[in-house]
Amino acid sequence: MHIQTINDGVHALYDPAGLHVGNFKWINGLWKFKAIGYDPTGQVVPGGGPLTDRHNTTIAQLDEALIRAQFF
Numbered sequence: 001m002h003i004q005t006i007n008d009g010v011h012a013l014y015d016p017a018g019l020h021v022g023n024f025k026w027i028n029g030l031w032k033f034k035a036i037g038y039d040p041t042g043q044v045v046p047g048g049g050p051l052t053d054r055h056n057t058t059i060a061q062l063d064e065a066l067i068r069a070q071f072f
Contacts, residue, residue, distance in 0.1 A: 001064070001068055003067070009025060015051075021049050022036045022049065024059075034046070034047070051071060
């Protein structure tokens with residue numbers, strides 16, 4: 001699992017296999033997780049993918065240990 005900075009307000013989350021599974025977005029003073037999946041043709045499915053049950057989860061800080069425990 002790793003987190004990649006896209007810009008100050010968006011960080012991409014990759015699962016342990018290296019697949020992009022969503023983004024953390026800075027919204028109203030909290031990080032909000034936005035799940036992302038991909039259909040068979042490679043098109044993005046907002047709110048989909050393996051972490052769809054975590055879509056819109058909020059956290060106070062981008063702590064890798066906390067994210068690993070909560071999301072994986």
